Amino acid sequence: MKITSARLEASVYRLEDLPREEKPEIVFLGRSNVGKSSVINSLLRMRNLARTSSTPGRTRGIYFYAINERFYFVDLPGYGYAEVPHAMRWAWRMLIEGYLANRPQIRLSLLIVDARHGPTPLDLQMREWLDFHHRPYIVVLTKADKLSANEVRRSAERAARVFPEVTIIPYSARTGLGREEVWRAIERALAHSPSR
Ligand SMILES: Nc1nc2c(ncn2[C@@H]2O[C@H](COP(=O)(O)OP(=O)(O)OP(=O)(O)O)[C@@H](O)[C@H]2O)c(=O)[nH]1
Numbered sequence: 350m351k352i353t354s355a356r357l358e359a360s361v362y363r364l365e366d367l368p369r370e371e372k373p374e375i376v377f378l379g380r381s382n383v384g385k386s387s388v389i390n391s392l393l394r395m396r397n398l399a400r401t402s403s404t405p406g407r408t409r410g411i412y413f414y415a416i417n418e419r420f421y422f423v424d425l426p427g428y429g430y431a432e433v434p435h436a437m438r439w440a441w442r443m444l445i446e447g448y449l450a451n452r453p454q455i456r457l458s459l460l461i462v463d464a465r466h467g468p469t470p471l472d473l474q475m476r477e478w479l480d481f482h483h484r485p486y487i488v489v490l491t492k493a494d495k496l497s498a499n500e501v502r503r504s505a506e507r508a509a510r511v512f513p514e515v516t517i518i519p520y521s522a523r524t525g526l527g528r529e530e531v532w533r534a535i536e537r538a539l540a541h542s543p544s545r
């Protein structure tokens with residue numbers, strides 16, 4: 350896809366502030382610090398659009414990036430960051446789940462998983478939840494550049510056992526591995542959107 354514009358349109362910290370626009374939405378979710386924002390930047394070939402950090406728990410709100418003024422990339426706060434106070438974790442969960450459960454505009458979710466560690470128990474919870482709500486998703490195994498080709502293959506096999514019938518794409522924000530394949534999945538999801 351040719352990217353002609355990408356800009357942060359809204360930072361949302363409360364469900365009542367969600368954009369009222371009805372553009373289709375592509376959601377990026379996963380464990381804290383797994384590389385969600387980096388996937389967004391690398392897909393767009395923009396270094397600093399979505400804020401990245403080596404400090405976990407940096408993305409606090411739901412960020413809506415308007416792409417080509419046609420659809421949104423939605424960057425969610427990561428789950429499972431233990432250092433966050435309990436009350437705040439609860440607030441994040443309410444925000445994320447409230448958004449995911451009640452948003453017909455969502456066309457596809459990208460569950461970002463660290464290729465080195467594979468799906469964690471919280472990723473499995475997320476899977477149950479997405480399945481329960483009939484939300485379409487793919488799994489992106491990121492940071493693949495930190496593994497050998499063989500290890501990447503084994504990681505993809507492991508993920509395929511945990512996520513049978515789900516598209517699994519090894520990815521690296523550093524090398525561009527998987528980029529074209531992820532775009533194809535996004536384009537397919539957008540093409541099915543009734544708003545087009
Ligand atoms: N080697 C390598 N490092 C990566 C890759 N993707 C992300 N990183 C690094 O991982 C760290 C976290 O990346 P982010 O994109 O900020 O992760 P996030 O999931 O958005 O983090 P939170 O918003 O805090 O949950 C940063 O130091 C990135 O540079 C990758 O594909 N390869």
Ligand SMILES: [Mg+2]
Pocket residue numbers: 385386387400401407408424
């Ligand atoms: Mg982030």
